[in-house]
Amino acid sequence: MTFYRELIKGLWRENPIFRLVLGMCPTLAVTTSVENSLGMGMATLFVLVCSNLVVSLLRNLIPAKVRIPCFIVVIATFVTIVDLFMNAFAHALHGSLGLFIPLIVVNCVILGRAEAFASKHALWLSLADGIGMGLGFTLGLAALGACRELLGAGSLTVWGDIKWALEGYEPFLLAILAPGGFIALGCLLGVMNHVQSRLAARSGRHVTPPQHLDCRHCVMCRFGK
Amino acid sequence: MNPQADPRFVVSPSPHVHSGVTVRRIMLDVVIAMLPALAVALWFFGWNALRLVSACVVGCVAVEWLCRRGMRRDIGVTDLSAVVTGMLLAFNLPPTLPTWMAVVGCAVAVGLGKQVFGGIGYNPFNPALVGRVALTISFPVAMTRWTPWRVPSPLSIEAVTTATPLGAVKTALSSGEPMPYAFDGRTLLDFFLGNQNGCLGEVSAAALLLGAAYLLARGWISWHIPVTYVGTVALLAAAVRATDPAHSIPVAAHLVTGGLMLGALYMATDMVTSPMTKRGHLVFGAGCGVLTFVIRQWGGYPEGVSFSILLMNACTPLINRYTRPRVFGHGGRSPARKTTA
Amino acid sequence: MKQTLRLISVLTVICAGAGALLGWTNALTRDRIAAALREEKLGALRAVLPVYDNAPDRDTVRIQTGGREWTFYRARRNGTCVGVAFESVSDQGYGGPIAVMVGVTNGMVNRVEILRHAETPGLGARITERPFLRRFEQRSIRDTVWALRKDGGVIDRITAATISSRAVVDALKKGLDVYLEHKKEITEDAPPSLSPQGGVKNGATP
């Protein structure tokens, strides 16, 4: 039961992209198509599961003082493995993801889960956490990628030639450009927050934020503080 | 005492009188000020101008209404700010743009440029410019296609030219050709009156100045932003022209072609997105001027007004912060230097 | 002291483990990666060259000129040279360098492929589309003014992507200039002593 709970929490309740807002660099950079999103998501999933497992296994061995270097070494190792394997077996995808594969090392989701979860929980639960978080990350990327690709290119590319394209669509290029990534992420975050607050209101756990955090009283956009 | 029945009166904090200025009134005056330019657009671009302006106004009001409804806020469309945004957006579009693209622009302008931030007063960027830039980036081909309806070539070299004066000059200069226009007095007068290719609202500096004079007289804009904006562009243009006359446009041509007048008079002066103090206006106008000139002279686009205004919009909070008035009785210290809690 | 030793040893062990794992992975994937890289190159060559039966990536001529080394790949059928391909890079791209592979046969440009670029999706990235690349093909190397029409040449640019279009032309022109200058060395050189390896025989070009 616990296993199951740890598994599904990353999909919605603690979705790394939309709830924890972690790993924004790949989120914004590679979500120009569903294919890239899925590739990135899978790579992250693999690294996340492996690093969670290893960190959980070694959690009693690693002294607290050097735990971050140890985690980074473990994570970097798995990232390099993914990089090499992807280069060997999915060369085209490796080409389009480019630099972002090595950059998985600095994806806060992975270090975050190692630090916050795997280093404190048993192997079994860490596996569930890694799978759940990885899948949640993948789903988030795919959702973002789908929105951007559909709007910005008029197509949905799942993998290689498994592709569906709108005929005669005039692409809304902004969506696929860098600013479009921010805008699409912001819109999806807004929708998620809206849904969450509706759910919270229904279950009676709704909390009204303090007034000075309300946009209506913020002077950031007017006086810069 | 007095037999007269004791009436109860309204009790409210002072002051008990008001200048009578309302947001709606200001917006209405802005719309009135844009009418001369609209008339010029109708004269030169005909049906297309009517089509785009009505599409944008209706689109912006509709999007505003939908957003307010969706967010369960009071429906604020009666303040006419969406109408102003719609007209400004239409003024920034080329005459042949498909209607559906204009409507997409409205959705971006009002939806992403304004309502996402909380509606009127909260938007950091000028909504009409957000819409225009989104369209420029997304549909670069449609946004740079100019097919005039009643615009004769100022020098009658050809009956029809398909580029804006600035665009034509940029292309010519970048490929080492001579300038396509002579920019003598007659051409400049033609351009000043609106006899040129361009976006709907930007062609006639004369009409824009007429409307801006009305806004100035009503006190809704101050001279600071337009004068420093146009002045900075003129100054830089004069400097570059003096050093390299072969590869630069005359100062006067800078002022009467492209969107400089529209931007300086109607969009840089937008109350919500420009600084609040007069000194802030000076900084803002000068910043817009420098950016516009840099983009026009050395950048990839022939025109840089919308980008420079948006960039300066982003600086507005900072300008506001450092151009606060000196508080009475506080010597020369600026309160901005003191940190708040 | 004991504590420090423990820290050092744990880190060492973990690093050693990681190193071992990586070494093993590298050994496992090295050949595949090399093959994939070669296949990538052959794919591009196959696309730009006419039908051949040798291994052009092994039948190369290297030419040093202008501080750069150019590699020309030669395609042969029955021992005769039927085409030459080369890779050329322009740094005038909008988003970064643009690398193209150009195939030449009979004094004409056979086909052009974009190998790498970082242009804006939907705008500059349209240089990879066939309708644009077709504007270069089947033109005489010598008799064509290799420039955009707005720069006084014959190539139509992509609307709103002048910079990217110009960069492609630039890459092409630079490579063709070197090719023309060294045409003799490139085409009249004896066939390499190395016999073509099996398995690299070319299929048909489309």
Next chain:
Amino acid sequence: MVPRLFHARPRGVHPDDRKALSAAMPVETLPLPSILRVSMAQHLGAPATPVVKKGEAVRRGQRIGAASGFISAHVHAPTSGTVKAVQDAPTLSGPPAPAVDIEPDGEDAWTDLQPCPAWRNTPAAALVERIAEAGVVGMGGAGFPTHVKLQPPPEKHIDTLIINGAECEPYLTADYRLMLEDPQRIWTGACIIAHVLGVERVRIAIEDNKPDAIAAMAGVVREFKGDAAVVSLETLYPQGAEKQQIRALLGREVPSGGLPMDVGALVENVATACAVHDAVLTGQPLIERIVTVTGTPVQRPKNVRARIGTCFNDLAGFCGGLKGAAKLIAGGPMMGLAQPSLDGAVTKTASGVLALASEECTAFESLPCIGCGRCIAACPAGLVPAELSLYLEAEDYEAAAACHVMDCIECGCCAYVCPARRPMVQHMRRGKAWAAARSRSR
């Protein structure tokens, strides 16, 4: 340093002054009403303590309330009669304070007065004593006890006396009529104050929309031996606020939290000067003042000489009654206090009673600020009201205090010009109350 260029012009607004309603009406004296309610809180500082009991007979000018602190003033019976009640009653600003109800006996018999015509030969301390005894307070609106102002600490040197006849509030004409009809009393009062303080320089400040008042005052000032002049000020609200006036006249800026004496100036209202004259030359305490009863709903707008404690109802009746009034204001429209009913009574600081018809009232709506910057251009204190009001709306008092909310003078210029009709002054008052409470608790 900020270039001086940008601060040279005073900030403020130009509301429609509407003074024509009552400007031409000579001062009329109100007949004795049937009851007078004299509040003990007529001035800034501690309310006076009632010294009469219910049923007691009082004579006109007799002290009925004694000052109860350093910053406080005596209160006197406006007429002779019987004390009907001594009880708490709401003041014009709301919170209740003790009040003495007097039923006039119609004889209007003075108590014993001690005139002092030879004031030039009287020591300053004795004159201050007389002024304090007469309960004179600043009659322009703040109600600061005059005798306190006239005793500056020895280290403060005052070189200029300013007699404030600006009357920048729209509608009000009480000071204007006083200057037209009684310039000599004002001038003598000014001379007494100058004598007390030992200043050689006197300025009479009048806005340039009252040329005949300027002429009237200039006529009497001619005889002064020292440096005296009538200065015409640009018509700009709030030029009558003392700190703004000092800057306009002398170019000196009273430091934040300071008093005019910190820059060597003293400002007295023209009506206060007149009251000083009465207190010294005739020995009469401050028991009556000129009140402008005006506004479109008032049938016959007038300038009325009314006893302190006169009910607004009696004033309205004297002026033909009110027709269709939606709002009743004690004072002017910019800073006056809205009254719930006609039950209020004239105080020493009540320069006007203003009625507004419903179409003249504007409701605050608190729409979003559109950043027009008009409030910044209008604020005479150099604040950024737009920002302050956002902080205060969010109840972020710390931030508001850091942005100098305490320097707000509540003149209402910001709210007057705000196109979004934000209730700026209300916000500022909340912020000032919070900041004052904090500085007390420290």
